Each structure stands twice: as C-alpha cells, then as structure tokens.
Amino acid sequence: GASQSSSCSGTSDDTVILNFTICDPVEEEAAAEGSQPKRPCHINYEAKALIEKILTSKPGGERIMQEYGKNKSLTDATRRQMINILAAEMTETHGTSPPKSVRVMYAQGIVALFPYLEDPYSQHGYEHYYDPESGSGYLAWRLKTIQRKTAEERGASVNKSPKVGGPGRGRQLVSPSALQPSDEDVEAAISVLRHSADEKTVREKMEMTFIYRQAMVNDEAKSSDVFLVFPRFLDTPGLIEQDFRLLFGEATANKFLEKWPTTFKAKVIKESHGLVPTIELLDLMRNAESAAEVENGWDSDMSAILLLLHLLPPSAQGRKRPGKLSAYQAVDQLIRFQKVCLKD
Numbered sequence: 001g002a003s004q005s006s007s008c009s010g011t012s013d014d015t016v017i018l019n020f021t022i023c024d025p026v027e028e029e030a031a032a033e034g035s036q037p038k039r040p041c042h043i044n045y046e047a048k049a050l051i052e053k054i055l056t057s058k059p060g061g062e063r064i065m066q067e068y069g070k071n072k073s074l075t076d077a078t079r080r081q082m083i084n085i086l087a088a089e090m091t092e093t094h095g096t097s098p099p100k101s102v103r104v105m106y107a108q109g110i111v112a113l114f115p116y117l118e119d120p121y122s123q124h125g126y127e128h129y130y131d132p133e134s135g136s137g138y139l140a141w142r143l144k145t146i147q148r149k150t151a152e153e154r155g156a157s158v159n160k161s162p163k164v165g166g167p168g169r170g171r172q173l174v175s176p177s178a179l180q181p182s183d184e185d186v187e188a189a190i191s192v193l194r195h196s197a198d199e200k201t202v203r204e205k206m207e208m209t210f211i212y213r214q215a216m217v218n219d220e221a222k223s224s225d226v227f228l229v230f231p232r233f234l235d236t237p238g239l240i241e242q243d244f245r246l247l248f249g250e251a252t253a254n255k256f257l258e259k260w261p262t263t264f265k266a267k268v269i270k271e272s273h274g275l276v277p278t279i280e281l282l283d284l285m286r287n288a289e290s291a292a293e294v295e296n297g298w299d300s301d302m303s304a305i306l307l308l309l310h311l312l313p314p315s316a317q318g319r320k321r322p323g324k325l326s327a328y329q330a331v332d333q334l335i336r337f338q339k340v341c342l343k344d
Helices: 023-034 047-058 062-070 078-094 100-113 138-155 183-196 199-207 210-217 223-229 239-253 256-272 277-288 300-306
Strands: 006-009 017-018
Touching: 006 047, 023 078, 047 062, 062 078, 078 138, 078 183, 100 138, 100 183, 138 210, 183 199, 199 210, 199 239, 210 223, 210 239, 210 300, 256 277, 256 300
Parallel strands: none
Antiparallel strands: 006 017
C-alpha cells in the first residue's frame, strides 16, 4: 500500500519521530467489518519493532505474545508481567527517569504490536500505558515503583505515608477479599474505573480499591475528593452497599434496616436540624419526627432515610448527567414508590 513518513513534536523538550503507514482500502474495509481493532492505521513501526525485540529476548516474553495471539487480549497478571519486563528494559537502557519520548515510544509500541489492547476512549489509544499530559499509565506507575525501591535501597529517607493503607481510624476490615494490592494495581484500577462502562468490571475494580478508598474517606484532606477519584459511585447502583458490606461484613450489612429505627435514625434527624431549611427538608423532618402514621408522604423511617440526601447532597461530576441534581430530584435515584392494587 501507499506509505508516507511524518513527524510530530512530543511534550516538553523531547521530540518523538513517528513512522506512519496509510491503510489500503482492503484494510479499511476489514476494519469496518470488525475483523480489525478500531484504529488499525497510524502504526509506529519503529516502536513496534522495539517492543517485539524486547519481548522475544526476555524470559516470559514469548508466553505473553502467545497469550495475545490466542485470546487477542491479556489477563491482568500477564499485562503486569509485560509492563515489568518493559519497564526493567527501559530503566536499564535509559535510567530510572527516562525521557517522555522514550515512555511514549514504548506505549506506542505496545498498541502497535498488540492492537486489540488499544483504548478506544483515549485520543491516541496508548494513553493508558503512558499519558504524557498527566504522567499516568501502567508504565509510569511501574517506573514510580522502581524509583521508590531504588531510593530505599540507596538508604534515602522515605517519610511519605504509603498511598495504599488501612483506614486512618483503625477500623478492622472484615472482608477477606479486601487484601492490600500494590500501588500500581490501585492506580491502574482507578484509571480503568474512569472509562469503563461494564458493571462487572466496575464492581471488581471498586472492590480492589476499597482499602485505598477507606484511607481517603478517613483523611480530612482527601475525603472531599472521593467522588472525583471514583466517579462510578454517581452512576452505578449498588457500589455504596458493596463498600458497606466490605467494611462491616454480611451479617451487619443485612441488619442495616433492622437497626435503622433504633441506632441511626435519631442521629440523622439531629444532624438535619443544622441544615438550611427548605420546604422539602422541613416536610421530611416533620414526617421523620412524627410518631403518628403519615397519610400523605413517606413514613417516619423512610423520611429519615431520605434526609441523608440532604446531608450528603448530590455531586455534579456524574458522566451521564452533566447538570447537578437537587436533593429533591435525587429521591427517585434512591428509591421509587409504586402503588400496587390488590384484587380481592
């Protein structure tokens, strides 16, 4: 097919030289039929050759290529092994702080050699391996780990608290699945959560990052950023309940509604007295504090639960709703009441 060469400037003071090939019409037609990844064109052949050479010459590299050839994908464990091999080669050749141009070339080479590993939601498809704008990605996180370990080996003073740790208030986690993952795995999971729409994947990655998230919740300086770091809370039902079960265990989680009237309800009502009064808030408080049966509106227990929407107002960061919901509008997102007509 026809070919051409072009160059583009990288970020900072580095320059990345890219060798592109324009697809033949046959290739474009095949791509449209779904037999090829979304972007089969614009391949950096120099970067592709580099990654292929590294993997074919390092222990474990051939198995990585065989797994991709068979499944057109890599498991998380195999992907980590690939990143470890490439990051080790990169630091051996370019030091522990390689230039951005080198990091970009490695990321380009990965998706050139393994096109089904491209991210269709990113601009170029390789940013989840290295994003020069934010300095994030699998390669970047592995390099940070190598840099940290190198500093520790040299006796450098490491006073920073670890990114991943148990809750600051010392609460004992009861879930056996809440094992502490590595910093790289947590960073990778957070990156996946920003883009993934698959509910199973979201639930798995949210569980993986549970310990990290609990540390954020219990850190006054970071707690307000929880929804920014984990935006899937705002558009994926059941994630708050999942965290609740991981934190307190199945037995306690199943007793939440049972303990609501005696343990939680009074505290919620008390906190609500400090809020700016609105018509909806005052109605809920009146019903929540009423001992009599409510003819029109939510009963006492449900009114107290809905007060939580006013104590924890909805955020504007949801990807499906660009505008911010009011607490009153968010009621339908928490619970829906339907009248059922029973026949005699």
